[in-house]
Amino acid sequence: MxxxxxxxxxxxxxxxxxxxxxxxxxxxxxxxxxxxxxxxxxxxxxxxxxxxxxxxxxxxxxxxxxxxxxxxxxxxxxxxxxxxxxxxxxxxxxxxxxxxxxxxxxxxxxxxxxxxxxxxxxxxxxxxxxxxxxxxxxxxxxxxxxxxxxxxxxxxxxxxxxxxxxxATALCACGIAFFLRSIRAASQGGTEIGFHAHDALKMAAQTAKGAADLLLQLASHPEQEIDKVTSPKGCTIAGLNDMEYHGFSSAMIKGIKTSAEKAGALYPSKN
Incomplete structure (x- = not known):
C-alpha cells in the first residue's frame, strides 16, 4: 500500500x-x-x-x-x-x-x-x-x-x-487491435469451415491465448512452438504456407511500421 x-x-x-x-x-x-x-x-x-x-x-x-x-x-x-x-x-x-x-x-x-x-x-x-x-x-x-x-x-x-x-506504442498499444483483428479473421475462417460464429470466436480466442501463454510461460520462441505442430505434408504447414503466400507476416510487419510512423507525428507543434 x-x-x-x-x-x-x-x-x-x-x-x-x-x-x-x-x-x-x-x-x-x-x-x-x-x-x-x-x-x-x-x-x-x-x-x-x-x-x-x-x-x-x-x-x-x-x-x-x-x-x-x-x-x-x-x-x-x-x-x-x-x-x-x-x-x-x-x-x-x-x-x-x-x-x-x-x-x-x-x-x-x-x-x-x-x-x-x-x-x-x-x-x-x-x-x-x-x-x-x-x-x-x-x-x-x-x-x-x-x-x-x-x-x-x-x-x-x-x-x-x-x-x-x-x-512501443505501435507494438503494444496499437498491437492489441492487430491481434484482435487476427483473432477475428481466424473466427471467420472457423465459421466458413462449419462452426457457428460464437463458437468459432471462442475457439479462436482461446487458441490465441494458449499460443501466447506457451511463449510467456515456457520462455519459448514462436518457431520452436510452430515446429511442434507442423509435420511433413501436413495440414498445418499447408495453411501456414498459404497465409505467407498471401502476405500474412509482411502485412503485420508493415502495419506495425505504419502505426509507429503515425504515433511519432501525433503530438502537435508546441504553442
Missing amino acids: ISQHIAVIGSGNIGLALAKGLVKANICPPRQITLTRRNEKALEAYAAEGYHITADNVSAVKAADIVVLAVLPQQLNAVLHELRPALDVQRQLFVSIVSGVSCKDIREGLNADVQVIRAMPNTAIAIGHSMTCLATDGASKENMQLVTSLFDTVGISLQINEELMTS
Missing part, C-alpha cells in the same frame, strides 16, 4: 483502468485517487465508489504526489500550461501516458524541472493484463521502481530507452 495521492488528469479508458487496477490490487484506496474529466458527470459512478472526481485539473494536481497525464496529444499543451500554478517540483512526480510526447516536452510545457516517467500501457490494463513499457530521461531510481510497481499490478511492465517509446 502506498501513501501518495494520485491524480489522473483526463480519466478516459486507460486512466480509469489504471485507477481501478491500483485499487483492486490494494495498492491504494479510492480516496487517494482523484479523477478529472471535463464532463464530470461521466465520473459520478466512481464518486460513489469513493474516488474524488472533479473537472478542475489545477485543484487535483495541487493535492497530488503522483500526476498521471492521460489526455490526448492535441490537448496536452493547453493542459500543461493550465497546471503550471499547481506545481510542487520537489514533491511531485509526473507519469505521462500521452503518445509521442517526450519527458523533455512535458518539462518544457510545465516550464519546470519536474521528474517525468513515460508509460505506454494497452487496453488490456482493464483486466490486469497490460503490456506496459516505461522510460525516463532522469527520474530517480526510487521513482522508477515505484511506477514500475504500480504498473506491475495491472500486467507486465518493461523499462526501455525513451527513443523506443513511439515504437
